[in-house]
Amino acid sequence: MNKISIERLNFFYKDKQVIRDLSLEIEANKILSVFGPSNSGITTFLRSLNRLYDLVPEARMEGLILLDGKDIHAKDVSLTELRRRVGMVFDVPTPLPLSIFDNVAYGPRLGGVKSRAKLMETVEEALRMAALWDEVQNRLDIPAMSLSGGQQQRLCVARVLALKPEVVLLDRPCSGLDPISTAKIEESLCELKKRFTIVIAPHNVQQAGRISDRAAFMLSGELVEEDSAQMIFSNPKNSRTNDYITGRFG
């Protein structure tokens, strides 16, 4: 069974439809890249997977999203539980105005973990997975805001990993980062897919090519094509996909 199944997803903000009839299967322990021009509904798509769009009063969704075969909109689904299982990293680094430690411990604390030792263990593990531990292990109590942009974003990755999620959503996580920070994040993603299912909106086609196992091309709210990365980046079936990845438009 696939980790996430999406059936005929339609999404509206007020009267504007931002996602049209999107159906997609997301395999576990793979990296799926969802790419396309801006305003293609990719951010909305990602946010529908952990129901973060619930924060927006004008948003309305139709269709079915199954996580491990269970409808995430079912009445007995706990929203906080869902968001711990489906973690999210945003397009700009968003450390909270707390120390490095408190940022990573934020999620576990919300979940009720109080023991300092337990928290320390979780924080270290998460920072190691995000390839940040070596750089910050001696200064966990400094404000997270004092880290560099790339470090802040890896901190945000660690913060999500500390939740021990099953799915990690990344919305253009490298858009403001230098090539070295980008490479570090990409390297850690390739490690992380062994333990998590990863859905990423890459910040360009090249990044999608480097990291993904599967790739989906979205255009104006429609899923144009989804296939193995091999197929998408060698012989996309749809000419619009080809035009986009070759830089002919968009």
Place this chain on the structure above:
Amino acid sequence: MDKNMKAKPRIGDKAAKAVIWTAALLVIAVLVCIILYVLAKGLPVISWSFLTEVPRNMGREGGVASTIVSTLLVTFTAIVIATPLGIGTAFYLAEYTKEGIITRIIRFSAESLAGIPSIVYGLFGFVFFVEILGMGWSVLSGGLTLAIMILPTVIRTSEEAIITVPKSYREVSFSLGGTKWQTIFRAVFPSAIRGITNGVILSVGRCVAETAAVYLTLGSTLRMPTSLFSPGRSMAVHFYLLASEDISMENAYGTAALLIILIFLINVVANTAVNRMIAKNAKR
């Protein structure tokens, strides 16, 4: 031609700079003059006995101890009442409701309250707390009246502080599985605390300096207040009465100087306290 084009904005620039500097200097000069004048006249009066003795003979002799205590008590009461109410309302407005009739009514009332002259609050306090509720002239009547008076300020500044907390903090907290309350308490509130305390400090200043509203609700007795239900006389009222009834200009200036020093101290102490708290929070 080229020269002219370069020269013109320069002249304009310099003129604007001159005007702005003059304005700023004027304001500062006036402020400094007032403070220096009051301090020059008042500081010589202030002594240990002036601080510790209760006024005698209508304030002609003795100190101002009971007015200091009255001022602090009434201010404290007002802040204790207004702060939770104001912050609560601010969070309600900023986080819990959509823009609608209710929020508009609350905002409109708050804004209207802010524009009312303080003597009107005094009158209301006198009628409602002192007379109808039978609290008499007391610290409680004064505190409640001042609380109503500063509430709009606390609400407005707190709401402003809450709204300026980046939206991303909320998204992050929610996306990490936070509930609404956890998000407000752990992500929004700590970031808004500085703005909120600024509003509160501002309100403290207003309470300490308030005359009319306090005169009508706290009373003007010179006895040392002993409980929330004792009447008293605040420093500002004391100063007003000493000066307006020509009892002792000397002691009036002493009180005024003390008032300035007190407000200055409150500001410094509150600010350092908040800074320490924030620093401690960030390190925890």
Place this chain on the structure above:
Amino acid sequence: MLRINFENKLKELHAEIIGMGSFVETAINDSIRAFKTNDIGLCKEIIENDQVVDEMEKNIESKCLWLIAREQPIASDLRQITTALKIITDMERIGDHASDISELVMRLPGKNSFADSIHIPQMAANAMEMVKNAITAYVTFNLELAKKTEAQDDVVDDYFNLIKQEIADVFKSQPQNMDNAIDYLLIAKYLERIADHAVNICEWVRFSQTGEHKNTQIF
């Protein structure tokens, strides 16, 4: 280190090129052994194995294209990968020549008068060494080895001239053996071509280090 993933893929690519290299070396070696012993079975085997070489070439080509498409290599990385694309063509031709030699050996009569000639095995040994060194130079980025190997081509050319002289003598002294003599000459020619392909590989190895090919800066 950064781009570990890409580095690993490059290493994989090198491993496959080494694999393909040793496979064609074996093919040359076997074809000469078959020439000396007139082993028809071995000849057939060599000819069949040429398909394996073709498949290896396709596989490496696909890998290179993938690396270019997904990793956008530039500078030295791009030279490495384009060099790989270039040299596998030469390696594939070397494999073809080994099977060509085997076909000729099958046509030679059971006991031919050239089997005992020492010049062909010596020439073949030199050509094989060149192929081996050329591929080693590629995977170890060894510019000196590439230059040395290119120079070795003269030795092979000398052998070819020597053998040509031998054939000319045969034409005069034993006209009845003329047909076999021509095949013998062709075998020598194929060995000479193999050495030439090794030189081509070396030239691309130099390109992968310097961006210069045949004394022209091309990338």
